[in-house]
Amino acid sequence: MRKSILIVTHRRGFETDPVVDMLRARDIRVFRFNCDADEDVSYTSFAISDKEKVEFVCDGRHIQSKDLSMGWCQQMPPYIDQASNERESLQRKNLLALQFAAFDHLPIPWLNKPCHVVYASNKVNQLITAKAVGFSVPRTLVSNDPQAVRDFVQDRVVVAKNLATPWIVSHEQTRAAYTKIIQSEWLNDDSAISFAPIIYQEYCERKRDYRVVVVADKFFSASCVSAPHQREDVRKGCATGDSYIACDFDADLLSKLQTLMRLFSLDYCAADFMEDEHGKIFFLEVNTCGAWWWLDHLYDNAICRAIADAL
The missing domain is CATH 3.40.50 (Rossmann fold)
Known part of the structure; x- marks a missing residue:
């Protein structure tokens, strides 16, 4: 058989x-x-x-x-x-x-063995490993300590990101918890801050967003310029991938991404980066299971073929 x-x-x-x-x-x-x-x-x-x-x-x-x-x-x-x-x-x-x-x-x-996917999906593991391989990472605090959060937010613009998953799924609907800029009045509610740890990161004005898909030794990258309503989160208010175009990506950063994947024992992934108004590129996160269908259209199904070849 x-x-x-x-x-x-x-x-x-x-x-x-x-x-x-x-x-x-x-x-x-x-x-x-x-x-x-x-x-x-x-x-x-x-x-x-x-x-x-x-x-x-x-x-x-x-x-x-x-x-x-x-x-x-x-x-x-x-x-x-x-x-x-x-x-x-x-x-x-x-x-x-x-x-x-x-x-x-x-x-x-x-x-991508399932146990490796689970470990590499943890955002704290990702940020620590990204720093270790040489990526630029926004100044970050992950916490549910109200005083630690207030100290971190003081005198800077900070965004809040979900730590575990941005998706909230019920029997009735699926909702997304988008990245948001912290408002000062939110910091007065200790019970809300302490309810669960989330990611707090120094806000950088974004010039461009990138998604890079890696399958073994093949790279597929795309970029988009965010609209004004997407200054906090490029996913907000549009269909996934609507404004992305195929592009080249920095070879040194691609090499660092391969190093990160080896440390996580990943064979393929999709990584998100953000370029600020000064041209500096920051690592944001890794989607350990790809999320590449909309990029595949830009590359004439080459990502599908690369995965099929790898299997």
Whole structure:
């Protein structure tokens, strides 16, 4: 029996689809495993005896670990750890506990192993590592200590960013927590500041934003000039990628990005940078699972092909 590529994703992971189509056109088998919860839950079995055996079941299809040749962590559900009640919380924590153990113990190579994706997704880990490899990073505080926050904000313009995820997903809708400039009156509410740690960064007037997608040794970059209403967050008030154009990116920064990826054991990613009004380029963050579909249109599906080639 020919073996299959395991694709770890979720039902909203639409970036999976064009790569799957490309692989199937090359007569390569794939098994899509959606890591959703609630009524969309998939099945995982991990048998431990003389030999370990893992089995996955998704949408009526099933496969065993012995029939897998490689894995691709396309994207974990951004909402998997967001639960509205105790039952959902219990389900999701246990699903993740089994799924990640199963993924880690599969004797196959990965394009972005899930455990590496989780570690590298942490924004504090990203900022520390970015500084270590030589990127310029805005002056930053990550805290939920009201006095520490007030001391940091004093005499400078500061933006607030979500630490864990900018997406808030419920059964009814998906909302985004955009980056915002701190208003002085917000600093008077100790309970709001202490509720959860977030990222506070010195604000830089942006001239241009960049997104750089890396697949193995291939680079794809695009830039945009933000509109006045996007001075805090380029994602605000427009469809993703609307104003981006393909561009070249600084070779030294690309080399530093590859070093960062090696330290995180990532094989592909999408990285965001911002150029200030003086021409200085700052590292903002890494999307460890790519987020590249809109860039792919600028490069005539070359990103899809690069991922298919890597698999």
